[in-house]
Amino acid sequence: MKAKSAWTLGGVIVILLIVGSNLFFGLIPTAMSIQEINAKAKASAAQNLSRMHYLNILRNRAKNKDHFYVAISKQRNEIPDSLQVVEFMNQLDTLANRYNVTVANLSVALPQGFAVPASITHTAGFASAAAALPAGKLMVAPVSLSLKGTLSQVEGFMSGLKSMPRYLLVSSMSSQPSQDATGKAPAGEMIASISGQIFTYGGQ
Amino acid sequence: MAKDNGRLPEIGQMAKADFLPPRVKELHEGRKNRHNLAIATLIITVLSVGTLLAFRGAESASVRNLTQIQNDAVKILDHQNAYSDMVSLIQESKDLDAAYVVASERNVDWSLLLGRIQASVPAGGSVTNLTFTSPSSENSPVANGTTGTAPVVVVNVTVASPSMRGVEYFLLDARQWPGYENASITALSQKDGVVTVSMQLNFGAAALNPGQSQGIVKIAGVN
Numbered sequence: 001m002k003a004k005s006a007w008t009l010g011g012v013i014v015i016l017l018i019v020g021s022n023l024f025f026g027l028i029p030t031a032m033s034i035q036e037i038n039a040k041a042k043a044s045a046a047q048n049l050s051r052m053h054y055l056n057i058l059r060n061r062a063k064n065k066d067h068f069y070v071a072i073s074k075q076r077n078e079i080p081d082s083l084q085v086v087e088f089m090n091q092l093d094t095l096a097n098r099y100n101v102t103v104a105n106l107s108v109a110l111p112q113g114f115a116v117p118a119s120i121t122h123t124a125g126f127a128s129a130a131a132a133l134p135a136g137k138l139m140v141a142p143v144s145l146s147l148k149g150t151l152s153q154v155e156g157f158m159s160g161l162k163s164m165p166r167y168l169l170v171s172s173m174s175s176q177p178s179q180d181a182t183g184k185a186p187a188g189e190m191i192a193s194i195s196g197q198i199f200t201y202g203g204q
Numbered sequence: 205m206a207k208d209n210g211r212l213p214e215i216g217q218m219a220k221a222d223f224l225p226p227r228v229k230e231l232h233e234g235r236k237n238r239h240n241l242a243i244a245t246l247i248i249t250v251l252s253v254g255t256l257l258a259f260r261g262a263e264s265a266s267v268r269n270l271t272q273i274q275n276d277a278v279k280i281l282d283h284q285n286a287y288s289d290m291v292s293l294i295q296e297s298k299d300l301d302a303a304y305v306v307a308s309e310r311n312v313d314w315s316l317l318l319g320r321i322q323a324s325v326p327a328g329g330s331v332t333n334l335t336f337t338s339p340s341s342e343n344s345p346v347a348n349g350t351t352g353t354a355p356v357v358v359v360n361v362t363v364a365s366p367s368m369r370g371v372e373y374f375l376l377d378a379r380q381w382p383g384y385e386n387a388s389i390t391a392l393s394q395k396d397g398v399v400t401v402s403m404q405l406n407f408g409a410a411a412l413n414p415g416q417s418q419g420i421v422k423i424a425g426v427n
Contacts, residue, residue, distance in 0.1 A: 011241030015248045022252035030259040037266040044273045051280045058287040075300040117342050129305035138303045159315035174335040201303045
């Protein structure tokens with residue numbers, strides 16, 4: 001091999017070594033590091049956006065604090081953290097007076113653990129609520145009562161249940177003509193037996 | 205001759221002659237070659253270092269950007285901490301809402317159904333017995349032995365009507381109610397011109413009316 005060719009070969013090898021080592025030990029690791037950092041930055045920026053959104057929610061809630069407290073208080077009344085049977089009785093009584101029906105045979109059992117059942121409606125709302133519900137916090141207490149009044153009065157009472165502060169899920173109602181002491185039924189008066197459930201959340 | 209012609213100077217040009225011995229010429233060419241290689245190596249080295257520095261610069265910029273974003277996150281979290289009471293209340297509200305949605309899935313608007321039944325009772329007739337049943341919050345609908353389907357809401361109603369036609373109209377009306385699936389007659393009797401019919405009306409999931417919490421209040425700018 002001529003000296004010139006040997007020098008040329010050596011020079012090319014040195015150049016390749018420089019390019020190769022720069023590529024493999026310098027550029028590629030740095031490019032990967034940049035990519036990783038940028039991905040992290042992108043994820044953090046997205047998180048910041050959602051944090052900012054949440055912060056705005058908090059600011060808006062704080063601006064309407066009273067409004068929000070009222071809303072939360074309504075939710076707490078619907079599903080309180082304890083049985084609150086006196087308040088429940090009082091609400092039923094108020095409703096019964098409003099619709100001229102008589103409440104009798106009220107029974108409220110102690111709350112028991114609520115097992116989330118398979119959905120009937122198969123809505124996304126139910127699925128996400130069931131997933132978000134912490135286990136063992138929701139309790140259910142069976143309730144039964146009977147009403148005495150005309151069918152229209154019973155209907156009014158049932159309608160009033162929708163706006164009662166405590167949520168009562170009515171699962172059955174059975175009505176038949178009422179009978180007085182002589183065994184006769186006053187015109188149009190009925191006895192309606194109602195079964196349902198009330199709920200508590202987060203109590204002991 | 206052609207080779208010699210190529211070496212010939214142009215007209216008017218200075219004549220040149222290279223009388224160096226081949227060994228010396230080879231040495232000159234070798235030196236020139238080494239010189240070119242050195243320059244090429246230098247250029248490659250400078251380019252490599254330049255590229256590397258540019259990449260490192262870009263990396264530093266990325267790190268600075270990330271640090272800035274992380275600092276922003278800390279600031280936002282600091283701001284959020286100022287609303288810690290709201291945070292816990294919002295969580296409580298969400299939990300109660302989830303509890304309400306789950307608990308009220310089997311809710312039926314009984315008063316609406318009762319109103320429909322009353323409105324459909326034939327003129328001069330009346331409802332003598334009425335039973336509604338729907339699954340409780342934890343139970344699933346039970347399959348009907350006759351039809352094989354599992355009605356969600358079952359209404360057993362006894363209607364006293366002055367005519368058979370009135371009962372037929374009642375049943376036709378029931379077909380228009382949300383979730384109606386089928387109906388059956390369980391008993392029928394006629395006495396003193398009054399037709400008394402006991403019926404069972406079955407309804408599907410469309411008869412359900414999951415409630416909405418009274419506590420859910422929309423606040424401007426808040427989902």
